[in-house]
Amino acid sequence: MALNRLERSWSPEEMTEVKAYYLDLISYRDISNQISSEFNIRHESPQVLIVKNGEVIYDNSHMGINYDDIKEATKS
Structure with missing residues (x-):
């Protein structure tokens, strides 16, 4: 449901500087654990992280x- 809401709102014209990636971290728990460790955040699903200059600037x-x-x- 969260992905659907985000996809319906997403405007490529507004987000020209953003590269969006969908990661299935339930299936790839080792990647989820690495992301959680690297950025010192708790894994949740669904979750959006915005990473800028190697730091998470948005997490929800x-x-x-x-x-x-x-x-x-x-x-910017």
Whole structure:
């Protein structure tokens, strides 16, 4: 549901500087554990992380995932 809400809101024209990736971290738990360790965050699913210059600048999950918040976090 969170992915569907985000996909419906996503505007490539607004997010020209953002590369979005979908990772199935339930199936690849070792990658999830590495991301959690690398960025010192708790894994949740679904979850959105925005990484800029090697640091997480936005982290939210479930119903907290919000396109407008993501757009604001990614402004240069």
